[in-house]
Amino acid sequence: xxxxxxxxxxxxxxxxxSPAIALDNIALNYQTDRGAILAIHSxxxxxxxxxxxxxxxxxxxxxxxxxxxxxxxxxPSSGTVVxxxxxxxxxxxxxxxxxxxxxxxxxxxxLSNILFPADVLRxxxxxxxxxxxxxxxxxxLQGFEDRYPHELSGGMQQRxxxxxxxxxxxAILLMDEPFGALDxxxxxxxxxxxxxxxxTTRKTVVFVTHSIAEAVTLGDRVIxxxxxxxxxxxxxxxxxxxxxxxxxxxxxxxxxxxxxxRAHFTTDGARLSDD
Numbered sequence: 001x002x003x004x005x006x007x008x009x010x011x012x013x014x015x016x017x018s019p020a021i022a023l024d025n026i027a028l029n030y031q032t033d034r035g036a037i038l039a040i041h042s043x044x045x046x047x048x049x050x051x052x053x054x055x056x057x058x059x060x061x062x063x064x065x066x067x068x069x070x071x072x073x074x075x076p077s078s079g080t081v082v083x084x085x086x087x088x089x090x091x092x093x094x095x096x097x098x099x100x101x102x103x104x105x106x107x108x109x110x111l112s113n114i115l116f117p118a119d120v121l122r123x124x125x126x127x128x129x130x131x132x133x134x135x136x137x138x139x140x141l142q143g144f145e146d147r148y149p150h151e152l153s154g155g156m157q158q159r160x161x162x163x164x165x166x167x168x169x170x171a172i173l174l175m176d177e178p179f180g181a182l183d184x185x186x187x188x189x190x191x192x193x194x195x196x197x198x199x200t201t202r203k204t205v206v207f208v209t210h211s212i213a214e215a216v217t218l219g220d221r222v223i224x225x226x227x228x229x230x231x232x233x234x235x236x237x238x239x240x241x242x243x244x245x246x247x248x249x250x251x252x253x254x255x256x257x258x259x260x261x262r263a264h265f266t267t268d269g270a271r272l273s274d275d
Contacts, residue, residue, distance in 0.1 A: 018085075019046040020172055020204040021070055026079035027229075028065055039065055041229035043079070049171070052198055052205040054215035057225030058265060063208040065230075067174045070206065071095050084171065092172075093121075096165030100177040102157040104149040104164075111136065111145040114163045121168055128167060135163040138197060155186040162194075166201065173198075175207045179214070191217050195243055212261050216254060217244050224264050233264060 028040040040062040047053050055063050068074035069081050072091035081088040083095070096117075104113050111132055118128035136145055139159040149157055158178060165173060179187040191214060198205055209215050215222045216238055224234040236257060240248055248254060 018049060019082075020049040020051070020084060021047040021206070022080075022082040023066075023069075024080040024082070026066075026069065026076045026081065028062065028069065028074070029077040038229040040069075040076075041231050043230070043232055045223065045232060045235070047204060047206065049204055050202045052207065052218060052220045053223060054207045054209060054219035054221070055223045055225060056209060056212055056215050056261065057230060058227050059210075060228050061225045062228065062230030063225060064176050067097070067176050067206060067208060070172075071097060071174055093168075094171040096168070096170035096173045098158075098161050098165045098173070098175045098178045100180050102149070102154075102161040104157055104160060106149050109146050109148055110141065110152070110160055113149070113160055114167055117164060118167050123168060131169070132163065132167055135166055138200070139163060139193070153186075154182050155190060158182065158190060159193075162197070166197075166203075170203070172204045172206070175205065177208055177210065180210065187214070192243070192245070194218065199242065212258050213249070216240070216258050216261070217249055222261060224261060234261075236261060 023043055023045050026040055026043040027038065030037045030039050039060075043062075043066070055066065057063050065074065069076055070083060070088070072081075072083075072088045072095075083092045086092075105116065108116065111129075114132045114135060115125075115128055118132075133145070136142060139162065141156065141159055141163075144152065144156065149160070152160070161178070179190050182190070195218065205218075207215070207218055209218075212222075219238050222236045222238060223232055224236070225231065226233045238257065240251070240254055240257075242248075244254075
């Protein structure tokens, strides 16, 4: 489990009142050989500083596309994306991303992989190396700093990816099904540990998942998206105590919330996991 070192985040101590992210009437069209496809339609929401928001929805509903819009890797066809109070016109510096695949550089050792974004941003090594080592301690990878990615398990590689996303101390962490390719036991362990790291660093997190139980375990709120064209169908406040261990997640309130969210995807034929 994560523990030991404390790593202060850029958003630590900030009030939850002002939004870290604001989406105003977002639409997104993709151009294909057969014409335009409306992927996202009329999406508006605000995410507070320090809030952990999970997004669930059927495949193709635009969950990952929303992360691309927030990160400045794609542009909306209409509407406005605001991050940190400024309209997004290029990739904001204060964002870290974690993908389903760790996408580690195979020729770099663990510590070097973690330092890669800091090297690109030309952060001084005198500042970035101590932070990288603190992050390694935070995720329980001490002793593996000099290993190559192929020498690590899938869960360990994903821990490295999380450290890499945090190395430049971003205020916002975007996570696109980061544990979807892992076995159930490793995923459950990383869910527990991710709760610790986000509570420790007080990052704003947007987490995309196909697992309803994972969304309820992690999120302060769960946003439910409809089938394409994706729009926000419902939003649920997760009023469960933290840390959300097995006892909390097996409570009647947690089970009822999972069932309520799951009902959105059984009435129209769409399927999501409630495991």
